[in-house]
Amino acid sequence: MVVIRLSRGGSKARPFYNIVVADKRVRRDGRFIERLGFYNPLAKDGEEGLRIAQDRLAYWLGVGAQASDTVERLAKQAAKKAAA
Secondary structure (H helix, E strand, O other), X not given: OEEEEEEEEEEOOEEEEEEEEEEOOOOOOOOOOEXXXXXXXXXXXXXXXXXXXXXXXXXXXXXXXXXXXXXXXXXXXXXXXXXX
């Protein structure tokens, strides 16, 4: 199965996440098919904290990929931010 999930990067106590499409059997930070965006939970006021390629997200969901709960929440947040 193909899933859309977060892949952790950054250093200790400074997380940075890539939003990736990957095979469910591959480890969390392992090989992925496509990078859809990023999420920086520690972004300051001037920095971009979240970016998702909505068109590619819609494509992968359309062909049967399953998004994790966190990615679904972040996608809704990004869509709300883009509409405002």
